[in-house]
Amino acid sequence: DIVMTQSPDSLAVSLGERATINCKSSQSLLYSSDNKNYLAWYQKKPGQPPKLLTYWASTRESGVPDRFSGSGSGTDFTLTISSLQAEDVAVYYCQQYYSSPYTFGQGTKLEIK
Amino acid sequence: QVQLQESGPGLVKPSETLSLICSVYGGSVSSGRYYWSWFRQPPGKGLEWIGYIYHGESANYNPSLKSRVTISVDTSKKLLSLKLTSVTAADTAVYYCARHFCSGAGCYPFFDYWGQGTLVTVSS
Numbered sequence: 145d146i147v148m149t150q151s152p153d154s155l156a157v158s159l160g161e162r163a164t165i166n167c168k169s170s171q172s173l174l175y176s177s178d179n180k181n182y183l184a185w186y187q188k189k190p191g192q193p194p195k196l197l198t199y200w201a202s203t204r205e206s207g208v209p210d211r212f213s214g215s216g217s218g219t220d221f222t223l224t225i226s227s228l229q230a231e232d233v234a235v236y237y238c239q240q241y242y243s244s245p246y247t248f249g250q251g252t253k254l255e256i257k
Numbered sequence: 258q259v260q261l262q263e264s265g266p267g268l269v270k271p272s273e274t275l276s277l278i279c280s281v282y283g284g285s286v287s288s289g290r291y292y293w294s295w296f297r298q299p300p301g302k303g304l305e306w307i308g309y310i311y312h313g314e315s316a317n318y319n320p321s322l323k324s325r326v327t328i329s330v331d332t333s334k335k336l337l338s339l340k341l342t343s344v345t346a347a348d349t350a351v352y353y354c355a356r357h358f359c360s361g362a363g364c365y366p367f368f369d370y371w372g373q374g375t376l377v378t379v380s381s
Contacts (some may be wrong), residue, residue: 166307182365184367185370188304192373193353193355193371193373193374194353194368194371196281196305196367196368196369197356199365199367204281205369222349237303237304239304239367241365241366241367244317244319245306245319245320245321246306246366247306248303248304248305248306249303250303251303251304
């Protein structure tokens, strides 16, 4: 199985400041045939299902605010929130879909400082 | 707009079978176009993919659960179902169903539509 490791486990950021969450995979998620990274990011709030934020490492899902951006390639990926809003308090997960079983990082809890 | 809703018993006894259904509104589970997955999240822990079904028949399961899990589709009732046998306390979790992302380029195993989830507790 591909192991996904996120850092940090928790993060406190001031409103309006940048938040950066990292995700590292145990093997490359870059598929050579299409040159795409098979990595998605989700936001999860208590009592709600995960919400898809980005896929192919950097493609923002429709309706997701442009303050959310994904980057990275191979084994190292980042989710950046450019200007933290109160409604961004949540747990964030990365997920690889390069190979089955599809696996998630352990989650990063984002709070307001 | 696709909507999914999980339902089933909230309490299951150890060694028994957990059975859940996922009602799908606005998207056909019997369509060959879509893949449908189940997930779970134990209290205070991360997300685990359980398995998917495609074309109403072809299924792929997480090896960690493969010996105990069955995912199926009732096409007439537009329902997905999940069965997990021989449950223990470690199977206590919120269970979700979700649809794989599909575009003109195909369907991929990341997930854009999710149910709200249902908590299943395994306890005597």
